[in-house]
Amino acid sequence: MSLRTVASKFVELCRQGKNFDVMHTLYASNIVSVEGDGKETVGQGPVIKKSEDWVADKIFHGETVAGPFFNGETPDQFAVYFTLDVTPKSTGRRLTLEEVGVYTVKNDKITREQFFYDGDH
Amino acid sequence: MSLRTVASKFVELCRQGKNFDVMHTLYASNIVSVEGDGKETVGQGPVIKKSEDWVADKIFHGETVAGPFFNGETPDQFAVYFTLDVTPKSTGRRLTLEEVGVYTVKNDKITREQFFYDGDH
Secondary structure (H helix, E strand, C coil): CCHHHHHHHHHHCCCCCCCHHHHHHHHHEEEEEECCCCCEEHHHHHHHHHHHHHHHEEEEEEEEEEEEEEEECCCCEEEEEEEEEECCCCCCEEEEEEEEEEEEEEEEEEEEEEEECCCCC | CCCHHHHHHHHHHHHHHCCHHHHHHHHHEEEECCCCCCCCCHHHHHHHHHHHHHHHEEEEEEEEEEEEEEECCCEEEEEEEEEEEEEEECCCCCCCEEEEEEEEEEEEEEEEEEEEECCCC
């Protein structure tokens, strides 16, 4: 698959709400996931676990994904812009989270994801 | 100024439609601007000229800017997501362009901008 094929599949699955299918099928076994505070999680299993923990505290109302977007100088990367409409169970206050994700693809798998956002997520 | 101060000023000026004020006040003299196809333009003057040329062919209806967004692993960078509502004079067809911009800040000036998008812009 080309970068564009992987990126299109990524966005298509996210738009269907199949974010965990993305992680199970497109993430490399040694993926590095970098949160907004710079904290790294390494490995497909731990990264999926991180998302499971995040989801466990949320009521999920919806998600939008803009992209994928590309830049020729980093031809192994694509970027997307997410909005996440959620209610954290801990607060009960519904809110829209926004973030930019930059994904690196090698051998048809996502080997790195770096999230840019503001505040807690 | 901190990265956050520069990023907030950037977004505030863009939301006021003052994109050229951004370039005149926040761009470093040796800024490198990287378009979606990977093409680099170097220097504040040439980068402003590139934008002037881009604008000259457009009827501009509006712009949204989401962000700024941050990632602790690259503490000199911020990201934004733009939508640009324009009609290219060459086609007369109104359209919404989307892009992610990743900006690098050094000594309170933007030294690099890298745009991710899809298709012609």
